[in-house]
Amino acid sequence: MADRSLDSDSAPLLLLQLNQLLEALEMPIVLTSHLELTPSLLIALLESILQIRLPLPDSVRAGLQPLSPHQYHSESRIRQKQKAALAAKVQATKIFLGVLQSDLVGKDVGISAMDPGRLARGEDVETRYVARLLCWYARKTKLIAKPGRPRRPGHDSPETATMTPTATQQSISGDGAGESVTSYSPESDKHDPAPPRCIHEVPSPSASPDTILSPLAGPHLTTLPSPTLPSALLAAQNTTGANNSTVRYEGFIAVVDEDAEVAAFEARRDAFHSMLPPVNREQEPEPDPRDLEERRQRHVGLLRQKASLLVQLAASMKLDAEPPPPSVPRSGQAPGSS
Numbered sequence: 001m002a003d004r005s006l007d008s009d010s011a012p013l014l015l016l017q018l019n020q021l022l023e024a025l026e027m028p029i030v031l032t033s034h035l036e037l038t039p040s041l042l043i044a045l046l047e048s049i050l051q052i053r054l055p056l057p058d059s060v061r062a063g064l065q066p067l068s069p070h071q072y073h074s075e076s077r078i079r080q081k082q083k084a085a086l087a088a089k090v091q092a093t094k095i096f097l098g099v100l101q102s103d104l105v106g107k108d109v110g111i112s113a114m115d116p117g118r119l120a121r122g123e124d125v126e127t128r129y130v131a132r133l134l135c136w137y138a139r140k141t142k143l144i145a146k147p148g149r150p151r152r153p154g155h156d157s158p159e160t161a162t163m164t165p166t167a168t169q170q171s172i173s174g175d176g177a178g179e180s181v182t183s184y185s186p187e188s189d190k191h192d193p194a195p196p197r198c199i200h201e202v203p204s205p206s207a208s209p210d211t212i213l214s215p216l217a218g219p220h221l222t223t224l225p226s227p228t229l230p231s232a233l234l235a236a237q238n239t240t241g242a243n244n245s246t247v248r249y250e251g252f253i254a255v256v257d258e259d260a261e262v263a264a265f266e267a268r269r270d271a272f273h274s275m276l277p278p279v280n281r282e283q284e285p286e287p288d289p290r291d292l293e294e295r296r297q298r299h300v301g302l303l304r305q306k307a308s309l310l311v312q313l314a315a316s317m318k319l320d321a322e323p324p325p326p327s328v329p330r331s332g333q334a335p336g337s338s
Contacts, residue, residue, distance in 0.1 A: 011034070014034055014128070014131055014132065014135065015031060015032075015033065015034060017135040017138065017139075017144055018031050018034060018037075018131055018134070018135060019031055020138075020144040020145070021045070021134060021135065021138045021143060021144055022045075024138070024143045024144055025045065025048040025049065025143070026048075027044065027045075027048060029041070034127055034128055034131045035122050035124065035127055037122075037127050037130065037131060038089075038122065039064060039089040039092045039093050039096065039119075039120050040064040040065075040092070042092075042093070042096050042130065043056070043064070043092055043095075043096055045134060046096055046099055046100065046104075049104070049137070049143075050099070050103060054095060054099065056092060056095060057091075059088065060088045060091050060092050060095075061088075061092075062088070063084055063085045063087065063088020063089065063091075063092075064085075064088060064089065064092055086120065086121075089120040090116050090117050090120045092120075093116040093117075093119045093120040094116045097111050097112075097114060097116060097119070100130070100133065104133070104134075104137045105133060105137070109133075110129075111133075114126055114129070
């Protein structure tokens with residue numbers, strides 16, 4: 001099965017879903033890359049989804065407007081405005097992440113660890129992750145169709161969706177803008193599944209949103225065919241009947257039951273041992289004492305032969321180690337003379 005990386009095959013699908021979301025929200029914008037999700041567009045998307053106007057300070061909204069360098073004559077003034085605009089974008093990004101976590105996702109799936117400055121500057125990893133979260137929420141609330149399925153009519157549009165206020169925190173102002181927002185929660189289908197993950201990217205049996213929406217886990221697609229046996233988890237998602245597609249674009253892996261796995265292993269092992277012929281030790285004849293004595297005598301004889309050979313080997317090595325005798329002097333030569 002080919003690995004679909006975040007930077008190749010999934011990028012067109014992510015871009016397609018982003019444009020479907022913009023079309024569903026009646027925003028006349030067509031994106032050519034997820035990197036075009038600027039802070040101002042992210043705020044506009046969030047306000048369109050929630051159908052409310054976020055209480056951003058006027059200075060922050062003014063900083064989100066495009067900066068025209070022709071309005072300023074000095075370089076220092078332009079740099080000052082650019083610095084103020086970046087600070088406003090970072091502040092707006094903090095508010096966006098806070099509302100995204102509290103009102104859309106409903107749980108911290110790594111948003112609190114995200115750097116708002118990198119998202120405000122349009123870094124690829126942060127922008128892609130936020131785009132995936134927005135597309136996941138759009139699929140969950142039926143704003144867009146899931147991959148491989150046409151969008152079914154009859155679902156609530158953003159104009160008719162019911163918004164229920166859940167909590168009102170202190171108003172946003174100054175340095176506390178990133179933590180204090182007005183929280184709203186859309187009424188969603190109670191049978192809607194958790195954020196989808198693919199078969200080959202599940203790191204553990206856990207099905208919590210923390211692992212499903214981890215920034216390191218991409219929205220890959222799988223080419224595995226649909227199972228022949230019905231699955232309870234898949235049947236719970238497919239409320240319209242049998243899925244005619246032969247390719248699975250979504251699905252879950254059930255949590256592993258360790259006790260059941262151990263019991264199945266023990267059953268297979270017992271079945272294997274039951275296939276072996278039984279060993280009846282009661283029918284084995286007792287050893288003859290004469291045979292035992294004969295084997296003992298043979299063993300003793302071998303040990304004696306081994307000892308004799310070792311003695312002969314030691315004597316031979318001793319003779320080899322002795323120095324040779326002095327040579328006999330020739331006639332007419334005095335002993336000791338060279």
